[in-house]
Amino acid sequence: MRYLNEIQTILSNIKQKKPVDVGDVVYGKIIAVKEKMIIIALDYAEDNKVLSPADSGIVFIRNVSRDYVKNIDDFFKKGDVVKAKIIEITPFEYKLTTAEDNLGVIKGHCTQCKQELKNNGTAQIRCFNCGKIQTKKFVIGD
Numbered sequence: 001m002r003y004l005n006e007i008q009t010i011l012s013n014i015k016q017k018k019p020v021d022v023g024d025v026v027y028g029k030i031i032a033v034k035e036k037m038i039i040i041a042l043d044y045a046e047d048n049k050v051l052s053p054a055d056s057g058i059v060f061i062r063n064v065s066r067d068y069v070k071n072i073d074d075f076f077k078k079g080d081v082v083k084a085k086i087i088e089i090t091p092f093e094y095k096l097t098t099a100e101d102n103l104g105v106i107k108g109h110c111t112q113c114k115q116e117l118k119n120n121g122t123a124q125i126r127c128f129n130c131g132k133i134q135t136k137k138f139v140i141g142d
C-alpha cells in the first residue's frame with residue numbers, strides 16, 4: 001500500500017500523454033537505407049507524445065525532399081539521427097516526410113572515418129577530420 005499513491009500518479013500521467021498524430025514531429029535513427037526508402041527506429045516525439053514502441057518510421061524517396069531525388073543514399077546514411085514529420089499512420093508503421101527545410105538529419109557521421117559531421121547548412125559537406133566530401137540532407141534553420 002505504501003506506493004499506491006505514486007503508482008496512481010504514474011498511471012494518471014501515462015493517461016494524460018497523447019499518442020502521436022499526423023503532422024507531429026518525431027526523432028529516430030536510420031536503421032536501413034534502401035533503394036526507395038529509409039527505415040527509422042523512432043526514439044521520441046515532440047511535445048512528449050507517445051509512440052507505439054514496436055513501430056518504425058518510413059520515408060519513401062518521394063518524401064525525402066521537395067526536389068527530385070535520384071539516389072536516396074545522397075541524402076541519408078545508416079546511423080544518421082533524423083527529424084521527420086508524420087504524414088500517415090498505418091497499423092504497421094509511421095509514414096514520414098523530410099521534405100521541409102527544418103526536417104532531415106540532425107546528427108550524422110562521416111562515411112569514411114565516422115567523425116561526426118558539422119551541419120554547414122548546405123547539402124555538400126566536407127569532413128574536417130579526413131577531408132571526405134559527402135552529401136547529406138541536414139536540417140536548415142532549426
Ligand SMILES: [Zn+2]
Nearest residue numbers: 110113127130
Ligand atoms: Zn571523415
